[in-house]
Amino acid sequence: MSEEYDPARRILLTALAGLTLANVPLVAAASDNANVLSNNRTLVVFFTRSGNTRVIAGVIHRSLKTDLFEIEPAKPYPEDYFQTVAQAKSEHDRGTLPALKNTVPDMAGYQTVYLGFPVWGTSVPPVVQTFLSTHDLAGKLLIPFITHGGYGKGDSEDVLARLAADAKREKPLVIEGSQERRTTETVTSWLETVRS
Ligand SMILES: Cc1cc2nc3c(=O)[nH]c(=O)nc-3n(C[C@H](O)[C@H](O)[C@H](O)COP(=O)(O)O)c2cc1C
Structure with a gap:
């Protein structure tokens, strides 16, 4: 899995910075019909680790008044970035598909599904x-x-074509986000200076 980053690249999503989904209803979490909104035949599904994809999911969710579902593994990935990269590489190499924490209760009720994810190892996580x-x-x-x-986007579109072969697929939004690797390395170096 290639995970080399160019430190000169700009951090994107700044225009969207500050938007969070802390209080939005999630399909999986909603038990009081809080997720029944006006455009409830559309579902926004997303996976995120460091938050970039969540921001975009939130913009779509609020703009279109859709339902929202966060993909989460049954066993969370490590908090540590580098351990997560190692685990993701191992899963990728072995073809392991980790179990989900939750599934969408009524997928049949949706006509349109927005699906957001970060590229992991040049592919779909x-x-x-x-x-x-x-x-x-x-x-x-x-x-x-x-x-x-x-x-x-790596081979993401090929994987989508294979795993959602019978869906009608729209051209994706592909957007560069901030790199947790670079942030981690920058903060770690800074900590070394303030500790000494
Ligand atoms: C395990 C792992 C693997 C990654 N692999 C790639 C990659 O192959 N190519 C790339 O451009 N970015 C890669 N990234 C960076 C993320 O795709 C990028 O930072 C993304 O915007 C993170 O989205 P998120 O904040 O929603 O998790 C990787 C990140 C992680 C954690």
């Missing part, structure tokens, strides 16, 4: 592949939004 393998998107309009750390 394994847990997003689990989502695609366990939800029937046949006949639905699938609109991907993909964030990456400067190296583009």
Whole structure:
């Protein structure tokens, strides 16, 4: 899995900075119909680690008044960035698809699905592949939004074509996001200076 970053690249999503989804209703979490909104035949599904994809999901969710579902693994990824990269690489190399914490209760009720994820190892993260393998998107309009750390969407569209073969697919939004690797390395170096 390639995970080399160019430190000169700009951090994107600054225009969207400050937007969070802290209080939005999630399909999986909603038990009081809080997620029943005016455009409830459209679902925004997303996976995120460091938050970039969540910001975009939130913009779509609020703009279109859709339902919202966060893909989460049953066993969370490590908090440490480098351990997560190692685990993701191992899953990728072995073809492991981690189990989901939750599934969408009524996928049949949605006509349009926006699907957002970060590029991991030049591909679709394994847990997003689990989502695609366990939800029937046949006949639905699938609109991907993909964030990456400067190296583009990789083979994401091929994976979507394979795992959602019977969905109608829209051209994805592909957008560069900030790199947790660079942030981690910068902060770690800074900590060394303030500690001494
Ligand atoms: C495990 C892992 C693998 C990654 N692999 C790539 C990659 O192959 N190419 C790339 O451009 N960025 C890669 N990135 C960076 C993310 O795609 C990028 O920072 C993304 O915007 C993060 O989205 P998020 O904040 O929603 O998690 C990787 C990040 C992680 C954690």
